């Protein structure tokens with residue numbers, strides 16, 4: 376056998392990975408040279424559906440990360456600790472690392488990549504974004520000739536699955552979330568999915584690759600889907616939209632005030648539920664499917680589509696990373712950092728303020744049924760340079776009237792100022808929802 380794999384974790388993705396490694400027939404011949412040498416889990420007495428070679432299973436994960444026999448450590452336990460420490464121990468022991476852990480990479484990427492570069496080992500993370508979709512390698516290698524302008528993704532399978540079933544069945548949020556957990560799509564703590572944090576980790580990683588600099592996770596604006604209601608899905612539908620949790624990173628034309636230098640272009644980076652026109656390619660990405668739309672020069676638009684979660688698709692990405700490393704180890708006697716596989720970012724991207732974002736908005740108001748209320752809304756928006764595309768009175772609830780507004784492209788800061796004033800108006804009962812429109 377050629378290369379010894381130390382697998383940390385044998386849950387959804389770990390078991391999917393082991394399954395591929397244990398059945399190499401009909402796959403790339405390089406797989407024949409990969410050996411599952413050790414597998415680390417929390418509880419070795421737990422019954423496993425997989426038949427592993429004897430004495431492979433252990434609960435001593437540190438021993439795997441530092442074992443001189445192991446060539447590649449594959450971290451699939453998830454969470455921040457002990458995942459981060461184990462990755463750092465593996466690097467310090469001269470091992471290449473494959474991980475599906477976007478949470479660790481988006482928070483500790485600088486520490487991990489600096490340690491890896493100093494030690495001359497690779498950190499591969501194809502499974503961390505878009506599951507089986509080969510988006511990391513596409514950005515690192517295949518699109519290297521392009522100037523990337525925009526990356527827009529549906530990158531969380533759990534929330535896409537929930538929104539799709541809410542849309543098609545009028546299903547209840549909690550019931551659909553339980554199904555997503557059962558199917559192995561959700562994170563151990565599904566709040567990471569539902570509150571948009573998982574998507575924020577992923578867009579931080581994608582933006583870093585697309586724009587060639589580090590991204591501080593705290594700079595990613597993030598809203599989840601808890602506040603999306605059946606009513607909004609219904610109104611959006613009538614207006615020609617579906618609601619999707621989008622993760623968006625865009626190079627802003629605006630330059631920094633200090634010197635107006637092109638080098639200082641700002642990046643806008645955000646995750647939020649978004650009204651997407653039914654004719655947009657991302658609108659038909661449903662269920663656990665993910666898609667990433669990239670716009671670059673000269674390639675134009677490119678969309679990658681596939682399964683973003685689940686054992687098999689995610690393991691497909693993990694094993695392809697293992698194979699990339701094995702291929703290098705096989706062909707180079709002294710591995711040198713492969714310029715298209717390693718990460719050498721030296722600076723942080725500058726991030727645009729949310730107030731500066733230019734976007735369309737959808738807003739739903741519950742108002743008292745008093746004369747002139749639509750006029751007051753329109754005047755207030757107008758005073759703040761918010762131009763409206765449509766204002767529709769959509770229903771009456773007792774003595775309250777429901778009004779839905781869709782704006783043209785406006786500055787986020789102007790829109791929010793108008794909303795603050797409207798909220799304080801006597802004739803406004805409440806603002807039921809505000810969504811951005813793609």
Ligand SMILES: NC(=O)c1ccc[n+]([C@@H]2O[C@H](COP(=O)([O-])OP(=O)(O)OC[C@H]3O[C@@H](n4cnc5c(N)ncnc54)[C@H](OP(=O)(O)O)[C@@H]3O)[C@@H](O)[C@H]2O)c1
Pocket residue numbers: 383384385386387388389415416417418419421434436451452453454456457475476477502503506559560561562563683684685686689
């Ligand atoms: N699930 C997906 O569809 C998916 C898709 C893309 C990326 N990912 C990422 O892949 C990683 C793994 O996710 P998963 O869904 O496979 O997780 P999982 O099903 O919860 O499996 C976690 C595995 O790690 C082991 N483990 C966890 N903490 C441990 C600790 N402190 N010490 C020793 N072993 C520990 C568990 O051991 P026991 O078996 O003994 O409990 C289990 O085998 C995460 O980073 C996740 O974000 C998941």
Ligand SMILES: N[C@@H](CCO)C(=O)O
Pocket residue numbers: 503505506530531532533534560561562568573683684685
């Ligand atoms: N919980 C994640 C798993 C894949 O990263 C999702 O639902 O997309």
Ligand code: NA
Pocket residue numbers: 501502503504505506507508509510511692
């Ligand atoms: Na991927």
